[in-house]
Amino acid sequence: MSLLQDTRFAVRLLFKDRFVTLMAVLALSLGIGANATVFTTVNAVLLRGLPHEHSDRVYHINSRVMSSGDDDGVSYPDFLDARKQTQAFEALEAFRGGTMNVSDATHAPDRVTGAWVTASTFETLGERPVIGRTFRPGEDALAAEPVVILGYGVWADRYGSDPKILGQTIKVNEIPATVVGVMRQGMKFPSNSDMWQPLTPAVDGERRDRRGLNVFGVARAGISVAEAQAEMSTIFARLRKQYPETNKEIDAQVMTYNDRFNGGPIKIIFGAMMGAVGFVLLIACANVANLLLARSTGRAREMAVRAALGAGRWRIVRQLLVESLIIAAIAGVIGLGLAAAGVRMFDRAVADTGKPYWIVFSFDPLVLTFLVGVCLLTAVLFGLAPALHVARADVHDALREGGRGGTSGRRARRFTSALVVGQLALAVVLLTGAGLMIRSFLTLYRMDFGIQGDRVITMAMTLAERKYPKADQWNAFHDRLAERLTSAAGVRAASIATSLPLGGSEQRRLYVEGRPAPPPKDAPRVSVVRIGPGYFETLDLALVRGRSFTPQDGRPGAEVAVVNQRWAERFAGRADPIGMRIRVVSDDEQAPPAPWVTVVGVAPTVRQQGTQGSADPDPVVYLPFRLEPTRFAFILARGQGQGAAIAPVIRQEVRAVDEDQPVYRVRTLTESFAQARWPYRVFGGLLGIFALIALLLSSVGIYAVTAYSVAQRAQEMGVRMALGASGRQLTWLVLRRAAWQTGIGLVVGLAAGFGLSRVIKSILVQSTADAPLTCATVIAIFVAVTLVASVVPSRRATRLDPLVVLRAE
Numbered sequence: 001m002s003l004l005q006d007t008r009f010a011v012r013l014l015f016k017d018r019f020v021t022l023m024a025v026l027a028l029s030l031g032i033g034a035n036a037t038v039f040t041t042v043n044a045v046l047l048r049g050l051p052h053e054h055s056d057r058v059y060h061i062n063s064r065v066m067s068s069g070d071d072d073g074v075s076y077p078d079f080l081d082a083r084k085q086t087q088a089f090e091a092l093e094a095f096r097g098g099t100m101n102v103s104d105a106t107h108a109p110d111r112v113t114g115a116w117v118t119a120s121t122f123e124t125l126g127e128r129p130v131i132g133r134t135f136r137p138g139e140d141a142l143a144a145e146p147v148v149i150l151g152y153g154v155w156a157d158r159y160g161s162d163p164k165i166l167g168q169t170i171k172v173n174e175i176p177a178t179v180v181g182v183m184r185q186g187m188k189f190p191s192n193s194d195m196w197q198p199l200t201p202a203v204d205g206e207r208r209d210r211r212g213l214n215v216f217g218v219a220r221a222g223i224s225v226a227e228a229q230a231e232m233s234t235i236f237a238r239l240r241k242q243y244p245e246t247n248k249e250i251d252a253q254v255m256t257y258n259d260r261f262n263g264g265p266i267k268i269i270f271g272a273m274m275g276a277v278g279f280v281l282l283i284a285c286a287n288v289a290n291l292l293l294a295r296s297t298g299r300a301r302e303m304a305v306r307a308a309l310g311a312g313r314w315r316i317v318r319q320l321l322v323e324s325l326i327i328a329a330i331a332g333v334i335g336l337g338l339a340a341a342g343v344r345m346f347d348r349a350v351a352d353t354g355k356p357y358w359i360v361f362s363f364d365p366l367v368l369t370f371l372v373g374v375c376l377l378t379a380v381l382f383g384l385a386p387a388l389h390v391a392r393a394d395v396h397d398a399l400r401e402g403g404r405g406g407t408s409g410r411r412a413r414r415f416t417s418a419l420v421v422g423q424l425a426l427a428v429v430l431l432t433g434a435g436l437m438i439r440s441f442l443t444l445y446r447m448d449f450g451i452q453g454d455r456v457i458t459m460a461m462t463l464a465e466r467k468y469p470k471a472d473q474w475n476a477f478h479d480r481l482a483e484r485l486t487s488a489a490g491v492r493a494a495s496i497a498t499s500l501p502l503g504g505s506e507q508r509r510l511y512v513e514g515r516p517a518p519p520p521k522d523a524p525r526v527s528v529v530r531i532g533p534g535y536f537e538t539l540d541l542a543l544v545r546g547r548s549f550t551p552q553d554g555r556p557g558a559e560v561a562v563v564n565q566r567w568a569e570r571f572a573g574r575a576d577p578i579g580m581r582i583r584v585v586s587d588d589e590q591a592p593p594a595p596w597v598t599v600v601g602v603a604p605t606v607r608q609q610g611t612q613g614s615a616d617p618d619p620v621v622y623l624p625f626r627l628e629p630t631r632f633a634f635i636l637a638r639g640q641g642q643g644a645a646i647a648p649v650i651r652q653e654v655r656a657v658d659e660d661q662p663v664y665r666v667r668t669l670t671e672s673f674a675q676a677r678w679p680y681r682v683f684g685g686l687l688g689i690f691a692l693i694a695l696l697l698s699s700v701g702i703y704a705v706t707a708y709s710v711a712q713r714a715q716e717m718g719v720r721m722a723l724g725a726s727g728r729q730l731t732w733l734v735l736r737r738a739a740w741q742t743g744i745g746l747v748v749g750l751a752a753g754f755g756l757s758r759v760i761k762s763i764l765v766q767s768t769a770d771a772p773l774t775c776a777t778v779i780a781i782f783v784a785v786t787l788v789a790s791v792v793p794s795r796r797a798t799r800l801d802p803l804v805v806l807r808a809e
Contacts, residue, residue, distance in 0.1 A: 007322055014326060020295050021327065023704055024288040028331030028378055030693050031284030033338030034277040035374055038686075040343050040367050042270050044359045047366070049258045051186065051358050053126030054218050059228055060260035061092075061215040063236075064253040071253065073211040076201055078239060078247070082215070085238075088231040089217035091124040093117065094199060095190050096213055101464050102195070103660040104170040107158055111462070111664035112151075114172075114195040121196075122149075124218055125189060132166045132181030140198035146177035151194035152185040172197060174464035174660065188357035190214065191261065208239075208246040210590070216257055229254040261356055269683055272437065276690045279430040281378065283694050286423035287701040288327070288382040290416050292320075295386070324383025325376075332375035336363075339371075349682045352675065417737070420701060421745045427698040428749025428778055433756045434691040435774040438684050451501055451539050451606055453669025456636055457643035458500055459650060460665040463631040467660075474629040477657060479551075482532060484653045485637060490646045494637040495535040496625055500669065502676045505529050505608045505620070506586065512571065513581035513596065520585075526567060527608040527620045528584050530628050536562075536603055538636045539669075546578050546601030553600075554626030562601040567619035577602055584621050597623065635663065643668045695785065702789035706738055735790050742786040750775055 014021040049055040061082070063072040074082075074094070083092040100114035119135040128134070129149065139147055148170065150159075159165045169176045177197065188194065199213075219228050232252035239247045343361045468474055478496055485494035499505045509523035517523075536548045544565055553560050561582065568577045577599050585594045609618045625633070635654075639646040647666055654661055667675075674681075717730055753775065 007326070009319070011326065013323065017295060020291050023700060024291050024327050024382075025331045025334065027284040027287045027697050027700060028328060028382075029334035029338060030697065031277075031281040032328075032331055032335030032371070032374055032378065033342065034280050034690055034693060036335055036339035036367065036371050037342035037346070038270070038273045038277045039370050040339060040361055040363065041346055042274060043364070043367055043370075044361045045262050046258065046267065046270060048360075048364070049256070049358065050125075050189070051360075052189070055257075057219040057221070057223070058125075058257045059089075059217055059219055059225060059254050060257045061217065061232060062253050062260070063211050064251045066249045066251050072250075074213045074215045075208045075211045075246075076206060076213060077208050078211075078236075078250075079213055079215050081239060082232065082235050082252075085235050086217070086231065087220075088223045088228045089219055091120065092215060092217040093121045093124050094213045094215050095121065096199060097190060097193065099462060099664070100195050100197075101173050101462065101660070101662055102154075102158075102170060103174075103662070104168075109655075109660045109662040110158065111460075111662040112154060112194045113192050114197070115190055115193040116197050116199040117190075118199050121189075122183075127183065127187055127189070129181035130184050131163050132179070134181055135196075135198050140200055142200050144198065144200070146172070146175055147180045147198065148172055148177040149181040149183060149196045150179060151183055151188060151196075154194045155182045171660070174467040186357065190216075192354065192357050208243055211250075225254055225256060258358075262359075269679070272433075273683070273686060273690075276430060276434060276687060279426050280690050280694050280697070281374070282381075283423045283426050283430075283697045283701075285378050285381040286419045286426070287697050287704070288378075289386065290419045290423075290701055291704055292324070292382065292386040293416050293419070320386055321379065321383050324379040324386075328375045328379035328383075331378075332371060336371060339363075346682070346686075349685075350678065353678050417741055420741045421748065423701055424698055424742060424745025424782065425749035425752065427694045428746055428782065429752045429756060430694045431691050431778045431781070432750065432753030432774060434687040435778060436756075438687055438691075439774060451541070451669060453501075453539075453643075453673060455540075455641070455643050456538060456638050456669040457647050457650065458637075458665070458667060458669055458672060459635050459647070459663040461633055461635060461654065461661065461663050463661070465631065467658075468631060471629045474631055475626050478532065478625065478629070478633065480657050481635075481654065482534075482551075484656060485635075485650070486534070488646075488649050488653050490639050490649055492638045492640060493534050493538040494635065494650075495538045496532040496633040496635055497535060498530045498625070498630060498633060499608070500634055500636075500672055501539075501606050501608060502673055503608075508584040508586050508594075508621075510571065510619075510621070511583040511585065513583075523585075524571070526584060527618045528623060529608060529620060530623045530625045530630070532625045535622070535636070538638045539606070540638065541604050541606070544602045544604060546599070548601055548603075549622075549624050554624030558624075559595045559597045559627060560600045560624065561597040562603050562622040563599055564603045564617075564620040564622075565605040566617045567621065568602050570619050582621070584623070595627070597627075636669075695781065698782070699785045699789045702738055702742075702786055703792065706734060706790050706793040731795070734793060735787075738786050738790040742782055746779060746782060750778070753778070 050058055052058065061074065063074050063078070064070070065072060076094070079092070079094045086092055095115050095117040097113070097115050099111050101109060101111055103109040117135075119137055119140040122128070122134040130152065132149070134149065135147065138144060150165070155161055155165065165179050165182070168179050170179060171177070172195070183196075217228075229252070232254050236247070236250060236252040240250065340363070343363075347361050463474060463477060468477060482494065482496070485491055488494075505527040507525045508528045509520060510526045511517050511523065531549065533549045533551050533553070536543060543562070546562070548562060549560070552558050561584075563571075563577055571577075572580065578601070580599045581596050582599065583594045583596050603620075603622065605617045606620070607617045608620050635650060637643070637646055637650055651663055651666075654663055717725075717733075720730065720733075
């Protein structure tokens, strides 16, 4: 017979045995769909890279402090030296990201994400504008006339895609700049940027100890990351010798651009996801192999007749593998549809998380190749066992036994039992690992942050440097704004802060007056937030002790601080923190000397750092905003009802103080909390889905194998019933096999799961997982699943009519 004839016969057989076909396709489509979904996200996040020319050779370069291993930026002079000396790179460029205030005569002021880049950046990336031009050499000089390139979104949304925008002047951070070009849609380098200006030396200064730049380059063809690293380390070693005062501990660190922004924890999480769906696929393959093996046992006589008529073993194996390939192909098509739905759901879930612009979830050739490879692999994995079983069967035994009982049937039952044990063990490992991670994620997601934030609206604001160059001007602006906000309609309380709860904050070294001062590297660290008067009232927090800030705090002679309860417990102990004098010292050597401040209040503990840090709330020191003002601040306002309702009022009051001042990142505090916790919600949900799929497949596997076992042993059970066996005895006969399979699978799976739990606890910084409780839950689940999946076949066994069975046999 030809391959075409094998295919036709296989299709007829699959339609004939619809139950097995349906169960096999269902199991495989779930496994293949889960793998395709996760690989599509892995491909977009970790593999594909930048959508620019030579993206595989775009490397990121940053400084590294040799003594501590901490990452840092690159100073402008160091960048220029590396640019002159490099041989490994075709070009080196630098950029600094940030936000830009945009205003003009015909539109409301706005704030967009932007970047200051070296003049040849776009040429290095192979990017051309849709209209206009890129930056010219010399436009990044200090004395050059300011120019700006717009992103496609800004051009379309703000200026209606008007080509006449070229040559017009707009204000960027209060500085007039001429629009010279518009970039293509989707071009947002370096990270979701919508506007670009030339990087001038004045942005980061000409000092080697001011390391605020990101550097990237396109390596020459054939230059690996390791080779580029070796050259940059050599260049930075020369700089250490030339400039020991500023560069004595500074080395270079080279990595791919994608790794710079999507490495570390992201790789661990996606690695765990790939491992989880890999287990799901193996469970599905074991499931289908069991089904096909059980069916092949029933076809033993058919195959024996073929062999007796001259068909070789390879001929029989080929027939069975063709059947497996057809099942895998059908499951692959369905799995692709499931993956498309899964990817859309994942994309919606992370749409507002600020993912880099180059991460686009799509089915590119690599994903489709992976899908085809998975289908072929699964066909071999689940099709080989039944094929080899049939090929190894003794023709004479098969013809004599007719596929019932005997050596061939017993060997098949042993093999199906081994497969059931294997898939149960895999499912137990997956459920144990997923359970531990989900418990940790839920613990973090449900963490009490100490605030009810749906009534608080927040928005960010950055004062333009040219318009507000001095600290007293920043304070004056915020004083005027505070005066207007406190009397605005619908606003109960308002304040400002340098960071929001759960939004991170500056970490500083703590020194307490009257106690020995430890070396800087040993000094305890605390979170520092600068806040305005009314901050705690805006958050509806009553101080535990003392008082909050007044408008006079932060002025000379009124250097005070408020600490949270966590700080008081850790650093004051049983002593009264009120009246203690402390200093919080920045690691920035250019920062002004930190003053001694007096603690005047103790606030409730509100988590400031994100949930990626310690599981315990962080000790926080609140300083008056006036003491250390900045151009950037968050506005917080509490309304009479929902916070979102007063957002237009806040915008109006800001424009009343300065009509060119935009606000951005407008959201309620609750929305900010949700955005900070999105990884736990999304990845915890995915792990839960994969665990449920594994549980479903295991249940189906136990049911299907038990049902086939009952069908294959019908003659034996008929004899037992004829000899007086009771229904309870037959039920136990069926359940006993499922019970010991489950027992062995649980033992093997829990042993592996215990090792996995130790690994999970080592990589999850805040793992609060309780391994014994999780394992006990898994045991209970699988015992229940075994009972439920076996009860229907066992009851069917008790209803057999021995006369009918024996007559049929």
